[in-house]
Amino acid sequence: MTIRRILATAVAAAVTTPVLLLSVTPAFADTKPPAQTQQKPSIAELELAAAAAQAAYDNAVAAEDAAIEALKAFHSDTHPLVMAVAAAKAVAADAATAKSEADQAVVDAQAVLDGLPETATEAERTAATTALTEAEGAAATAAAAKSAADAEFVEAEDTCNDARVEAARAIGQAQKVTKQALADKTAADEALAKAKKEAEEDEEDEECVSVPETRLTTVITGLPTTVVAGTKVNFNLRVTNGSDRTMDEVLPFAYVHATDTSGLDSIDDLVRVQWSSGSSSKWKTVDNKRYMDAISPLKAGAHVDVKMRLTIDASAPAGNGVTFVAGDYVNDDGTCGGNPDLEGYEFMIAAAGGKPGRTDDAKPGKTRPNTSDINTQTGTSATPASGTLAATGSSSATSQLALASGAAVAVGAGAMFVVRRRKANSHV
Template sequence: MKIRRLLATAVAAAVTTPVVLLSAGPAFAETPKPAASKGATARDAGQEDPAGLDPDGLDLAELERLEAAYAAAEQKVEDLKAELKQRLKDVDANAVDPALKTELDAASEAAEAAVTAKETAAAELTAAKDALTAVEADPEATPEEVEAATAAVTAAETKLTEATGAAAAADLRHKAADKAYEEAVLELTKAYHRTEEKLRAAERELADAEAALDAFWDDQGGFEECVVDRSLVSRLTGPKKVAAGSSADFSLTVRNASGEDLDAVSAVVSAIQLPESWDDVDEEHPNLDKYFTLEWQTASDGEWNDLTSQFDPIELGPIAEGGKADVTLRLTVDAAAPAGEGVVSASGEYGNEDGSCGISEQYARFDFDVVEPVEATPTPAPTATPSPSASSAAPAPVRTSTASNAPVQQGGTRGQLAATGAGDRLPELGAAAGAAVVLGAGAVFVARRRKADA
């Protein structure tokens, strides 16, 4: 799908530029990215009702059906991948029914015991026959001795017959248990291959669902690509150390360097903590921001806003040619956060009333260290008796302020997103820009580790 292709392009750009990032200064990193292939789109200038932004020109029922089909196919692929992984583990571990293994072990022991008993009976029969022969050859042997030796041979023959039958039965039991166990092991392999075939079919279904969505958007007609350019330039400043259990302010400036007014601008911000080893990170769910909470504020509204998702854009409104927007970011580090390296990154994106839109090919990043909290020196008790208090308030987290709430400067203009649809396009770009910011920071970490290992 187009938006997914844009996301893939941004991610590819982010993870292929760690060396450039490392060569940049700590407070301002410029990272060139390749031009976007197919991505989020906008109507040609002059056309009304941008598809995907204004629903009047779309068959929403069909779009919803196609999106649902894609989501279902995608989930099916993920489920089958997980199942296939488990099937492989079962094959490697011979994870058959434990009762089959128990029976096989018991049957094997019984078969061995039966063979031993048969051999013992055969030896006893041989000894009995030898004794009878000796008695019969002895001229002084009494009839009673001959009769007793003959009875011993008969008893030995009976015992051997019984032992032979028991050994045969034990052998049949062992063969049946062994066959059942082997069939169960073979079934594990067959189940793996059946799941493998299902996965291939599901991947074809997913490709078909994606192609159907692409075809849907292609049929809308009159589209042009959003661009990746340097229309917006971002800069970050902040403290070099933030203690666990405290908050600190960072200053973000997004400047319009396009040479023309931009109708709707947003910033995508990320704050992550780099792990000691990338091998310990779940690739599908890295969760690198689990100890961080971000809030943002501009001087115009004076209120702190939670950044619930690091892919959600911060809407800055229009920025005139040469103007800029200043945002204060407040990072709160959980008290349980371990000491280590942290990165705050930011990228800009824009959309205009004429249908043009784009993502900045430059993004800013700022490195800092998460340090252990500094224990406060106890304050001596005052000599005067303090007045009684009804309750005691818990101490607030320490906050290191390094940036003032500077006003948003936009060349004389400041306002909410234009109600023309230009701003509505930005959430589509936010995921791509956000992925580039987050994965770009991850790429920095990988590059550092590789350099350290060299």
């Protein structure tokens, strides 16, 4: 569970439930009764499962390769079924030749008999008739042999074709098995990688020694008390290290919440906060789930200004809003923490077409820390001199955070909530 998700839940509950004291602790995410909580598999078990999935995938790939080779073999003259077809074809061809010769012998014998002159002797006629009879017998035998050879050839060819079709079908089945095995392997690998990452984060959490630091302050300036729907306003977030030591990584955080004038209906989806580092003109949206890019490092007594922009959708009704800001730090020596107080800057939302009226800066819901004696690290620039906003997103060190935030008053609700920060890159 992240500070951002807990914060959003706490503010929404506070806005819709007057005079509510909401305590959000690490146990907040554990909503299941103990009896319903399933035991997570250990890394050793997941490693065994991943190894088994890998072996199954390897076997499936090998089976698919074998099936492909089995089909390719039918293109070879040495395949037994191909050879059987060739042999049957040769026998059928010989039988056809023998039948043709036998049929011709019948024709010749008939011609001899028909060509006997009237003066032919009885013996000559008997001999010719006998030759014709024998030729006809031989032709019948040759015809039967040809029919048998043809049948054997057809059977051999059908057997070969059926085997070829079965081999092709086997490839299709093997490919399905391989696809499923790959999906199982991918799932097992991802589960193992996730478990290892969580274990590493847990180790980092254990290594982080939480030390709250009230002198790490976040102050908003330039945010007007009234913002008209359909407009954008720019303001500034100053993150100040008022301590006497350099903070290796400082992680600013902002959260915006808004309701209609009744205070009961959230219009968060119509309100957007963006930020930009001094080294980039690109605006990035605060999604209430991630810290802004890390300031690395922030020297003792120095500050960094982060450009901010609030946009109210033109369809937003008149209402109230509050922008919360906070900051956490992580040091290379394993210490981490943040200011236990959460600043909330209230503003009113005027319907589209209205006038902003007062343009005074919004004030925090509690006394703003005194930073008059703090030396600037950045001068008038929004880019720190030796500390910079990282360009690669939230710091990897945020997984070490397990800090306790303070209390703030939610706008229009008269409600107090207590927020406990947990790992910065974990989720509910």
